Every structure is written in C-alpha cells, then in structure tokens.
Amino acid sequence: MEELSKKFIEAFEENADNIYRFCLFRLGDKELAKDLAQITFLKTWDYVSKKGEISNLRAFLFKVARNLIIDHYRLIKTDSLDALMEEGMFEPVDNESVSAEERSDALLAYELLKQIPNEYKEVVMLRYAEGMSFREIAQITGETENAVAVRCHRAVKKVREMFDKGKK
Amino acid sequence: MNEEKIQKEIKGINNIRLSKNQKETMREAVLLHVKNNPVVKKEMIESFWFFKANFVYKLAVILIVITGTVSFASERSLPGDMLYSVKIAGENIREALILNEEAKIDYKVIQVARRLEEAEKLSIAGRLDEAMSAKIEDNFERISNDTITRLSVMAEKEEINKESITANFEARLRVYENSAMFAVGTSTLPLKVQSVLFRLEDVDRRYKEKRDQRRNSDNEDIFQDKPIEIGRIAKLEHEFEEGVHKIKGLVEMPSACHSLEIEARVAESYPEQVSIVFTSQSDAEVCILILEQREFEIEFNASDKASIKFIWNEQPMVVDFALE
Numbered sequence: 001m002e003e004l005s006k007k008f009i010e011a012f013e014e015n016a017d018n019i020y021r022f023c024l025f026r027l028g029d030k031e032l033a034k035d036l037a038q039i040t041f042l043k044t045w046d047y048v049s050k051k052g053e054i055s056n057l058r059a060f061l062f063k064v065a066r067n068l069i070i071d072h073y074r075l076i077k078t079d080s081l082d083a084l085m086e087e088g089m090f091e092p093v094d095n096e097s098v099s100a101e102e103r104s105d106a107l108l109a110y111e112l113l114k115q116i117p118n119e120y121k122e123v124v125m126l127r128y129a130e131g132m133s134f135r136e137i138a139q140i141t142g143e144t145e146n147a148v149a150v151r152c153h154r155a156v157k158k159v160r161e162m163f164d165k166g167k168k
Numbered sequence: 169m170n171e172e173k174i175q176k177e178i179k180g181i182n183n184i185r186l187s188k189n190q191k192e193t194m195r196e197a198v199l200l201h202v203k204n205n206p207v208v209k210k211e212m213i214e215s216f217w218f219f220k221a222n223f224v225y226k227l228a229v230i231l232i233v234i235t236g237t238v239s240f241a242s243e244r245s246l247p248g249d250m251l252y253s254v255k256i257a258g259e260n261i262r263e264a265l266i267l268n269e270e271a272k273i274d275y276k277v278i279q280v281a282r283r284l285e286e287a288e289k290l291s292i293a294g295r296l297d298e299a300m301s302a303k304i305e306d307n308f309e310r311i312s313n314d315t316i317t318r319l320s321v322m323a324e325k326e327e328i329n330k331e332s333i334t335a336n337f338e339a340r341l342r343v344y345e346n347s348a349m350f351a352v353g354t355s356t357l358p359l360k361v362q363s364v365l366f367r368l369e370d371v372d373r374r375y376k377e378k379r380d381q382r383r384n385s386d387n388e389d390i391f392q393d394k395p396i397e398i399g400r401i402a403k404l405e406h407e408f409e410e411g412v413h414k415i416k417g418l419v420e421m422p423s424a425c426h427s428l429e430i431e432a433r434v435a436e437s438y439p440e441q442v443s444i445v446f447t448s449q450s451d452a453e454v455c456i457l458i459l460e461q462r463e464f465e466i467e468f469n470a471s472d473k474a475s476i477k478f479i480w481n482e483q484p485m486v487v488d489f490a491l492e
Contacts, residue, residue, distance in 0.1 A: 005202050012198050017185035024184065026436075034190060041198045049207045073436035105180030112177050118471060119438040128178035159174055 008048060011057045012041055018130055019065050025113065025125060026069045036072065040065040059139040062126070066140055115162055120155035127152050246286050246293075247300055269322060273333055276315040280364075281340040283308045287357060288344070305357050312364045316371060323375040334372055341365050401478065401485065402461055408472055415444060415476075416465035424460045425450040432468035439473035446480045 019040050023033035044057075044064050054060045109129075116124055126132045126140065134145045134152070141148065186194065245251040259279055266272045287304045290296040296304075319333065344361050404417040413432075421428065426448045435441040444466060478485040 002207060004207050008202060009195075009199065012195065016191055016194060017182075020186050021181065021184050025181075034186070034194070037186075038194050038197055041194070042201045045198070045202055046205065049202075049205055070436055073434070102180075102183035106183040107180075109178050109180030110184075112174075113181060119473075124174075124178060125181070128175040129181045156174060 004048065004053060007053070007057075008045055011061070015058055015061050016041070019061055021129070022062060022065055022125065023069060025121070026066075027072070032072070036065065036068050039068060043068070056136065056139065059132070059136045062130075062140045066122075112159070116155065116159060120151065120158060123148060123151045124155050124159075127155075246290055246295070247303060248290075248295065269318065270333070273315060273318050273322065274336070276311055276318070277333065277337045277340060280308065280311050280315060280337070283311065284340075284344045284357075284361070301357065305360060308357065309360055312360075316364065316367050319368075320371050320374070323371055323378075334368055338365065338368055341368070411469055411471065412467055413442070413470055413474070413476070414465070414467045416463070418461045419446065419464055421448065421460045421462050423450060428462055428464065430464050430466050432466050434468055434470050434474075438471070439475055440470040442468060442470055442474050442476045444476060444478045446478070446485070448481060 016037065020033055020037040023036045023040075024030060027033050027036065040061055044061055047060075047064075048054060048057075113121060113124065122141070123137060126137045127134075132140075134148045137143075137148045137152075138145045143151075185191075245255050259282075263272060263275055263279075266275055283304060287296060287301070287308075290300060290304075315337070319337075341361050341364060344358070400420040402418040402420050404415070407414040419428070427450070429447040431445050431447075433443040433445055435443075446464075
C-alpha cells in the first residue's frame, strides 16, 4: 500500500472513535453517528486521493464531520440533540465496549455536557475532550482563533456558574 | 470549578467509543473505498512529457524537483546568458503546474514584469542591442497577449478577483511606461507597454459595463419576479419559553381557494437560522380573488438568539413585526 493510503488508514485508527463521538453528541443517534463517521472518512479520502496530503488531517476530518452534521440537520429540520437528550432516547454508553469505571466516568461527563448550553457544547468537546488548540478548533468551525478563545472562556465561566448555583 | 477540573470531567466522555465490531466494519468499508479509489497520479502524464522534453527542460525539471526552484544562478540570468533558457524553462514548467486560472494569470503578470526588468538590467549593463531588444519585445508581447486574453475570458465570466489582478498588472507596467532605458535603436518596447495598458483599460471598461448590465438585469428580475400571489402577515405573536419558540398569527391569503402549509426549518448552527416556510397553492380553475386572512401557529426548538425569517413559496416575505 502506498504512503498516502497508509497514513490515511493510520489516521482512521487514531480518529475513528473521536469522530464517532463528535457525531454522536451532535446527533444523539448511534446508528446515524456511525454512518456519518464512516462517510466522513470516505469523503476525506476522496479529497486526499485527488489533492494530496493535508497538513492537519485530524482537524480536516472534524471539519468534514461538522459539515455533514450541518447538512443532515438542514435535511431533516427536526429534533435537536437537546430534545433527544431530554426525551431520554439517547443512552450514551454501550456496556459491552467499556469497563464499569469507564462507564461511570463517561456518564458523569455526559451529564456535565448535557447541562452546558448548546452554543458552547461543540467548543467544550473539541477543547477539553479532544484536547485541541484554539487554532485547530478555529480551522474546524471557520471562526477566528480569538473568537474560539472567547467562546471557550465564556463556556468555562458558564460551567463554573452552573456548579456554584448547584452548590447553593 | 476551574478549567483543569472541567477538562478532567469532560475527558470521561472519551470512554464512549465504537465497539470492536463496529470499528472493524467501518475499517473494512474505508479500506475498500481507499482500494477502489486510488491516488490520482499526475506523474503519469508528466513522466511521458519528461522523456520527450529537450535537455534544458530536463535540467529545469531536475532542479525544481531537487531544490524546489531552478538554480539561483539561472534565476539571475539575463537574455543572452547561458543559463537563461533554464530560467525560462523553469518558468514554463511552474506555469504548467499551476492549475488555478487566476493563479496562472497572476504568475503571467510576474513573468511580464520580469521580462521588462531584464530589459532594464541589460540596458544598465549596456548589453541591450537592437537584436536583443527585438527578442525581448517578442517575448513581452507574447506573454502580455496571453495574459490579456485570459484576463478577458475570466472577466467576462466574472469568475475572477479582477480588480486586484489588473491593479497589480497595471502597477507593474506603469513603472516602465515611459522608460527611456529601452530607447535603443528602433526599439518599440515603451510603445508596446502603453499598448498593453490601453488593452488592460479596455478589459476593465468592458468588465464594468457587463457588471452594471448584470446588476440592472438582476434588479429588473427582482422587480418582475415580485410575486403577485404572495401572502402577507397581518398579525404576528411570538412566545419563547425554555428553548421553545411559539409563533402564531394571521396571514393574508391570495385567494380563498389557496391551500396553506407551514413548517419550521431549523439550521443547526449558533445562533440557529430558522425559516418559517409557508407553502400555498391553488388548483382551482376559477376562484374569486378576495383576500382572506387565515390563522397559523407553529412551534420549534431553538435558542433565544435564533434568527427567524419567513418564506412564502420559496420567496422571502416582508414582515413588519418585530419578534420579541
């Protein structure tokens, strides 16, 4: 297998779970998230095979996934993730794939993420779950680094306020 | 809770992942796709061309491949120098590798400026004789003509950032417009520069005319397309509570025979862009055209900052009510 294909398959191994997770939290549907994650890789390969190597393939994959999610919402014009979460249709963790401890951590994180206002969810996920830099997030969302940094700062403030309120 | 703590908590989300089987299935699909859609190899075309090319071109290709450019010596060379043909070959190869038409025109503008700069350097060095001047003129004319032609074609289609390219082209030409340095024997280079400037102005004028025509025609279209049968919102009420928008009101129908369907399209972004879409039609062959007001009501989920617009049969509606 040639170099570019090898690199791409390595990128798949490294990012498949992350892209699936990103789709899952935006769509609230496991099957759909799986499909969109797969389409993300196929579409990215179509681009890479024609245009050559991409400097930040990881950010590119997230960008493709994000666009697919937006397209999907434009098509179905229906239930948002919030609605699905509130209705309780979305069970985030499969018992078979994780240990009890991991499941507990995941559910805690899920509960936290659920409470974060919609406009901050994406940036919080990319920054704190994926450990991305402001620059990478900006590449994905199409905003400036500065705008991403401000949004992140506001998100942290908001989460802090939520917790302070919760304690009282 | 500080940033570090948030990070630690959120990281737990990474325990959500594909099962082994799911990942395996996905990997197979991706591998199959990669196998069925191999990398597009431009080298195949280039290698054929490479064998047919003469020595100078081969040398230029080798230099570009190894160093990313032709050698510094050839870059500095002037017409009549041994390495000058390598420099020109390098330029031609680079140009051939530029696929975007706009970038290609930009590169040609650079080439034109280079030819003029070379003539100037030769003149300063006292090497610009009549024969050399005639050769430079030919080169200048050939590249300029090509550039103007490409620019015209692109400008006709309005597919180009024409302003910045023509401004750049013009600025580069103006430097040499009245240069006395080229006044060697019967050299007509300054005249040729002026001629290209005139043609550039002509392209610019035609581009502006075409653009104005299009704008006028767009305006006419907008006027003509103004729907006769468009609903008008006569009353509008908006409520927002816990992420749910509720919009109700009265819409004036074009006739009593028109049907009315209404849906909310929420584009998932922040703030969300919401379109309230009214679809109305009438199959009645005969219908009394009496305006009728009809009630409507719709609910959708979006944040309080969502922007809301109203569409009637794919056309934007003018709404005089402020949504609060």
